[in-house]
């Protein structure tokens with residue numbers, strides 16, 4: 138069967154990838170339309186070798202649409218995803234607006250695709266770009282030893298801040314590499330070229346950023362265990378695309394490095410790299426891939442039940458667009474969208 142699709146936020150960093158991923162994965166499209174804000178009306182976008190007009194988002198635009206792939210700011214998703222759902226579509230929403238809503242499944246297909254059978258509001262939430270690869274890498278290990286606690290430090294790329302974040306970083310990098318004065322940041326919290334910065338200056342009463350709280354709450358929801366302890370530190374690094382994560386994971390029982398590597402070697406969506414062959418997951422290799430790259434799997438010398446590992450994934454693809462398209466594929470495959 139083929140499906141009537143709308144891509145919302147089609148002009149953004151994730152929306153751009155959404156078009157490419159739909160075409161690459163040969164998603165069964167019957168009709169497709171591309172929506173964005175009023176300011177993009179009149180622009181055109183390419184899809185599968187054809188040019189399409191960008192339409193301004195309006196309630197009428199969702200008539201007859203079966204699947205909406207939405208990547209807009211959270212405030213826009215809050216307003217329009219329910220409108221699309223009321224018009225009969227299932228929305229796969231990339232924003233943070235619906236992720237912790239108990240009536241919206243938060244889905245990473247390799248981990249909890251079965252949750253797609255529990256869509257109560259017509260909205261499936263696509264998780265945060267750190268939580269997705271974290272859960273892809275940790276689910277096979279959770280199955281082995283049951284996770285008790287995760288300590289994760291993230292190294293997040295400039296494109297995590299969207300098209301504006303990428304443009305800001307590229308302008309800064311050009312000036313910095315040329316030895317000239319670096320322009321004031323327009324999207325990031327401070328100069329990113331040659332530097333590492335926080336994602337946010339706003340902290341909760343415990344000293345955690347919004348991103349760090351997303352990682353805590355979403356990881357528990359995806360893995361289906363609210364008792365898992367999660368301690369994150371999230372920073373922005375001077376990289377174009379792909380987020381890295383240094384993970385220390387403690388289990389309720391010992392998990393050997395050999396057993397962890399054997400599980401990761403066959404886990405869906407994971408590419409396990411072998412450090413003994415000089416392989417190390419890197420952003421420049423992960424960029425453009427839908428896989429989650431895992432390496433440096435090792436015993437924590439300070440705890441008998443803990444392992445450490447290094448994980449890298451393309452934040453615009455597996456962290457956003459590809460995960461959403463995979464959800465859409467599952468909706469069709471499972472007969473949820475007919």
Ligand SMILES: NC(=O)c1ccc[n+]([C@@H]2O[C@H](COP(=O)([O-])OP(=O)(O)OC[C@H]3O[C@@H](n4cnc5c(N)ncnc54)[C@H](OP(=O)(O)O)[C@@H]3O)[C@@H](O)[C@H]2O)c1
Nearest residue numbers: 146148149150151173174177208209231232297299300457
């Ligand atoms: N970047 C990442 O790594 C990543 C990963 C996971 C999730 N996400 C989430 O995905 C969403 C999009 O992120 P992004 O990085 O692609 O951002 P972006 O590059 O800034 O793109 C935002 C998109 O939303 C559209 N939009 C903005 N205001 C709108 C409005 N009032 N009505 C209709 N459309 C509107 C924009 O259209 P115009 O061009 O017309 O303004 C653009 O197409 C965000 O919620 C973000 O948190 C991002």
